[in-house]
Amino acid sequence: MIREKDDGRKRGLYSFGSPYVTDTVGKYQRELALLLSESPLRIYKSGEILFDQGDIGNRFYFIKKGKVMATMSNQHGAVKIVAIHASNSFIGDTALGQHSHYATGVTLQESEVHVIENSHFESCVKRHPKVAFLVIESLLRKACNAALQLEDLSLRNAKQRVAHVLIELSNEIGRETDGGVEIEEKMTHEILAGLTGLARPTLTGVLNDLERSNVIIKKNRLIIIIDEKKLSHILD
DNA sequence: GCATTAATATGAT
DNA sequence: ATCATATTAATGC
Numbered sequence: 473m474i475r476e477k478d479d480g481r482k483r484g485l486y487s488f489g490s491p492y493v494t495d496t497v498g499k500y501q502r503e504l505a506l507l508l509s510e511s512p513l514r515i516y517k518s519g520e521i522l523f524d525q526g527d528i529g530n531r532f533y534f535i536k537k538g539k540v541m542a543t544m545s546n547q548h549g550a551v552k553i554v555a556i557h558a559s560n561s562f563i564g565d566t567a568l569g570q571h572s573h574y575a576t577g578v579t580l581q582e583s584e585v586h587v588i589e590n591s592h593f594e595s596c597v598k599r600h601p602k603v604a605f606l607v608i609e610s611l612l613r614k615a616c617n618a619a620l621q622l623e624d625l626s627l628r629n630a631k632q633r634v635a636h637v638l639i640e641l642s643n644e645i646g647r648e649t650d651g652g653v654e655i656e657e658k659m660t661h662e663i664l665a666g667l668t669g670l671a672r673p674t675l676t677g678v679l680n681d682l683e684r685s686n687v688i689i690k691k692n693r694l695i696i697i698i699d700e701k702k703l704s705h706i707l708d
Numbered sequence: 709g710c711a712t713t714a715a716t717a718t719g720a721t
Numbered sequence: 722a723t724c725a726t727a728t729t730a731a732t733g734c
Contacts, residue, residue: 630710661727671711676728692719693726 489616490640491667495560496613500606507596507603508534511588522564522577522585529567531589535559538583542575553666555617556580562610625669633668634678635706638688642697651696658693
């Protein structure tokens with residue numbers, strides 16, 4: 473079986489993005505200001521729903537402060553977390569046009585969110601075409617996130633999924649310390665299980681296993697990666 | 709190998 | 722003290 477490409481890079485380690493999204497604005501700060509100028513800011517309490525899976529979207533959202541997750545669930549109450557969006561990212565934008573939302577948007581904490589009407593977005597783009605690129609950037613992130621998770625869910629086992637999400641999190645919100653790379657957000661096992669599509673006890677078991685083999689250290693709800701090599705090795 | 713369920717333990721407020 | 726979260730064990734697919 474072919475494991476490496478001609479240039480030696482590993483397969484399956486495409487690394488644009490993570491299910492934890494911190495910022496997709498980048499160089500489009502001016503365009504963001506134009507888009508938000510007529511988009512009211514709303515405060516949502518923790519656990520509030522911005523939009524529901526299946527609803528037709530007439531508006532999308534920009535998270536100024538706080539956290540909003542996208543979840544998919546079935547009739548039996550099983551829940552998959554598609555992504556967690558932090559400050560400076562859009563959510564609900566995949567329903568632009570006449571499409572319905574493929575996920576539900578729920579706040580994880582009290583959040584300040586700009587509500588952007590699709591009609592406003594369209595007229596804004598007509599006046600300032602570059603505004604489209606701002607949103608395209610966000611949509612790209614979602615496309616890549618979906619592809620990465622497709623790979624995880626179809627091709628990887630529990631341990632590999634956990635290793636992968638830890639690598640993604642360390643790329644997105646990791647901080648180098650003397651002890652290793654610390655993931656700078658507290659994550660409950662429930663959230664990590666939701667992100668990896670695993671049952672919570674399974675997730676707990678894998679994390680404990682990784683700690684026993686000196687790959688990570690757990691501190692209340694923080695995770696420090698002390699052996700990045702071993703962690704990425706789990707994926708090959 | 710992993711999900712589900714339940715029982716128990718630990719931690720946060 | 723109470724509620725949320727984490728761990729561990731038992732069982733089944």
